[in-house]
Amino acid sequence: MKHWKKFLACATAGVICAVGVPFVGTQLGLPQVGLTARAAESYGDLTYDFLDNGTIEITGCSDTVTELEIPAEIDGVAVTSIGDWAFCDCTSLTSITIPDSVTSIVDWAFYYCTSLTSITIPDSVTSIGDRAFSGTPWLTTQRAEDPLVIVNGILIDGETCSGDVTIPDSVTSIGAGAFSDCDSLTSITIPDSVTSIGDDAFYFCSSLTSITIPDSVISIGNSAFSCCDSLTSITIPDSVTSIGDDVFYSCDSLTSITIPDSVTSIGELAFFDCTSLTSITIPDSVTSIEAGAFEDCTSLTSIIISDSVTSIVDEVFFNCDSLTSITIPDSVTSIGYLAFSGCDSLTDVYYTGTEDQWNEITINDANESLLNATIHFANAPTTTQSTTNKLTATTTTTTTTATTTSQPTISTGDLDGDGEITIQDAFQTLIAYANASAGIDDGLTDAQRTAADVDGDGSITIQDAFKILIYYATESAGGIPSWD
Numbered sequence: 001m002k003h004w005k006k007f008l009a010c011a012t013a014g015v016i017c018a019v020g021v022p023f024v025g026t027q028l029g030l031p032q033v034g035l036t037a038r039a040a041e042s043y044g045d046l047t048y049d050f051l052d053n054g055t056i057e058i059t060g061c062s063d064t065v066t067e068l069e070i071p072a073e074i075d076g077v078a079v080t081s082i083g084d085w086a087f088c089d090c091t092s093l094t095s096i097t098i099p100d101s102v103t104s105i106v107d108w109a110f111y112y113c114t115s116l117t118s119i120t121i122p123d124s125v126t127s128i129g130d131r132a133f134s135g136t137p138w139l140t141t142q143r144a145e146d147p148l149v150i151v152n153g154i155l156i157d158g159e160t161c162s163g164d165v166t167i168p169d170s171v172t173s174i175g176a177g178a179f180s181d182c183d184s185l186t187s188i189t190i191p192d193s194v195t196s197i198g199d200d201a202f203y204f205c206s207s208l209t210s211i212t213i214p215d216s217v218i219s220i221g222n223s224a225f226s227c228c229d230s231l232t233s234i235t236i237p238d239s240v241t242s243i244g245d246d247v248f249y250s251c252d253s254l255t256s257i258t259i260p261d262s263v264t265s266i267g268e269l270a271f272f273d274c275t276s277l278t279s280i281t282i283p284d285s286v287t288s289i290e291a292g293a294f295e296d297c298t299s300l301t302s303i304i305i306s307d308s309v310t311s312i313v314d315e316v317f318f319n320c321d322s323l324t325s326i327t328i329p330d331s332v333t334s335i336g337y338l339a340f341s342g343c344d345s346l347t348d349v350y351y352t353g354t355e356d357q358w359n360e361i362t363i364n365d366a367n368e369s370l371l372n373a374t375i376h377f378a379n380a381p382t383t384t385q386s387t388t389n390k391l392t393a394t395t396t397t398t399t400t401t402a403t404t405t406s407q408p409t410i411s412t413g414d415l416d417g418d419g420e421i422t423i424q425d426a427f428q429t430l431i432a433y434a435n436a437s438a439g440i441d442d443g444l445t446d447a448q449r450t451a452a453d454v455d456g457d458g459s460i461t462i463q464d465a466f467k468i469l470i471y472y473a474t475e476s477a478g479g480i481p482s483w484d
Contacts (some may be wrong), residue, residue: 002253011196015154016224018306037461043071044060047060048074054077054120054444055078055079055081055391057080057106058083058086059083060086061087063092064473066092066095067093067116067335068093070099070102071081071099072100072233072246073101079102080102080103080104081102081103082102082106083106083449084106084109085108085265086106086110087116088109088110088112089112089113090110091112093115093116094118095117095119096118096120098113098121098122098125101123101124102124102125103126103127104125108134109132110132110133111131111132111133112134112135112430114135114136115137117141118278119138121151125343126152127143128154130177130199130356133156133157136392139157141159145269148165148167153170154173154175155171159182161184161376162184163186164186164187164189166191167183167189167191169191169193172193172194172195173196174195174196174198175317177198177200177201179201180201180202180203180204181203181205183205185202186208186210187211188208188212190212190217192214196219198218200221200223201221201225202225203225203226204227205228206228207230208225208228208231209231210232213236213237214237216237217240218239218241220236220240220242220244220247221244222247222267225247226250227251231253231382232253232255233257234248236257236258236260239262242264242265242356243270245269245270246269246272249270249271249273250272250273251274253276256278257271257278257280257335259280259282260285261283263285264287265286265288266286266295267293268292269290269293271293271297272293273296273297274297275298275299276299277297277299278299278300278301279470281304282304283306283462285308286306286308286309287310289312289313290313291336292314292318294316295315295316295317298319300317301322302467302469303317303323303326304430304466305326307334309331310331310333311333311335312332312334313342314336315441316336318338318342319343320342321344322446325347325423326348327427333360334363334364335361335362335364335483337367338364338365338366339366339370340370341366343367343369349374350427351375351378351432353378355377358377378431409471411451412454415428415429415448421467421468421475423472425468426472428448428467429464429468430462432444432449433465444460454467454468454483462479471483
C-alpha cells in the first residue's frame with residue numbers, strides 16, 4: 001500500500017541525493033509540482049528546465065558552490081520555481097538568495113544541505129513543498145527560535161512541537177508534512193486564517209487526539225491525517241469539497257466522522273483501516289467514492305450511500321466484516337470487484353429501486369457476501385394503492401405498504417410501532433425522504449412523520465435515518481442510546 005511508499009521515500013532520500021540520479025516523484029508516490037519539464041539546460045553553476053508555462057525551474061547546482069544568488073531571469077526568461085531535490089546534498093552550500101521572481105519551492109529542494117545556515121526567501125514565494133529544508137542548520141536555528149516555523153504565512157515545520165498547540169492567526173496554510181511524525185503532539189487548534197492543509201501535514205502524529213478544523217479551510221491534502229492512531233473524532237467543515245486519498249488512512253481510533261453536504265468525492269483509501277469507525281452516512285452531494293475508501297473498517301456496521309453515487313468501485317468495503325446492512329440507491333449501475341468481499345456479517349441490503357432495476361446492475365466477481373444477503377426492494381408495485389411511482393418497502397417475498405388509518409402515538413424513531421428501534425425504521429424513513437424529494441406522498445401517517453423527524457426540524461431527511469441507525473447500533477452494542 002501507499003504507507004510503505006512514504007517510508008521508502010524518506011529512507012532513500014539521501015541515497016538519491018548522493019548518487020545524483022534524476023528523480024521522478026511518482027516513482028515513490030511523492031507529490032510533485034503540477035508543471036512538467038523539458039530537457040535540462042546549464043547556466044553557470046546551475047542546471048534548469050523550461051516548464052510548460054514557459055518559465056524556468058532550477059533543478060540542480062554544482063556541489064562545490066558555497067554561496068549562491070539565484071538569478072531572477074536566465075536569457076530573459078523568468079525563474080519561477082526551485083524544483084524537487086534541486087540542491088539536495090549540496091553539503092558545501094552555506095548561503096543562498098532566492099529572487100522575487102520565484103513563487104514555488106518544491107519538495108525536498110534543500111534536503112540535507114548540511115552547511116546551509118542562511119536562506120533569503122522573498123515574499124513572492126507562496127508554495128513550499130514537503131521537507132524542503134529538512135537536514136539544514138537553517139531549519140534547526142528556526143526551530144530553536146520558535147517550534148512553529150512560518151514563512152510567508154505558510155507553516156512549514158512543527159515537528160518539534162509537543163502537547164497542545166495553537167497555530168497563530170498569521171498562518172494562511174499548513175504546509176505539506178509540516179507536523180509529520182510529530183509523536184508528542186496531542187491537540188491542535190487551527191485559526192480561521194488557514195485555508196488549506198497540505199499533503200501529509202499531520203502524518204503519523206500518533207498522540208494527536210483532537211483537532212478543530214475551521215470553516216475557512218477549503219482544501220485538505222492527501223494523507224493529511226494518515227496514521228493518527230489516537231484521533232477519535234473529527235468534523236470536516238462544509239467549506240471542504242473533497243476528501244482526498246489516504247486522508248484518514250489507518251486512523252484506527254476514529255469512531256465517528258461527519259461528512260458535510262459540500263463534499264462531492266471521497267478518495268482512494270480515504271478511511272482504510274479505520275477499525276473503530278462504526279457507522280457513516282454519505283451525503284447526497286457525494287458523486288464519487290474511490291477504490292478501497294472504507295476497506296478494512298472492521299467495526300463498520302451500517303452505511304447509507306447517497307443517491308448521487310452511480311458506481312460502487314473495487315474494494316470499497318472490502319473486509320468490513322461487521323457490516324450488517326447497507327442502503328444502495330437505484331442510481332447505482334455497477335458494483336466493482338471485491339467491493340463487498342469479506343463482509344461476512346452482511347445480512348440486509350436495502351435497495352431503493354425495483355427488483356428489475358437491481359437485476360440490471362453489473363456486479364463484478366468476488367461479491368458473494370452481497371449476493372447472499374437479503375435484498376429489500378423499494379419502488380415495487382402495490383396491490384392496495386395505485387399512486388404512480390410511489391415508493392413502498394418490500395422484500396423478495398413480502399410487500400409492506402403504509403396505511404392511512406388512524407394510529408396511536410408512536411415513539412420517536414419507531415415508525416412501525418413495534419416498540420423497538422430497528423434498521424427497518426431507518427429504511428422506512430429513508431423511503432419517506434426519497435418520496436418527498438420526488439414530490440410525491442411520503443406514505444406515512446401523521447404519527448409516523450412525527451416519529452421519523454427525530455431531530456425535530458419539521459422535515460424528514462437522510463440525517464433522521466442516520467440518527468435512527470446510530471440509535472439502533474448503540475443499543476445493539478449494549479450502550480445507552482440517545483437522540484441528542
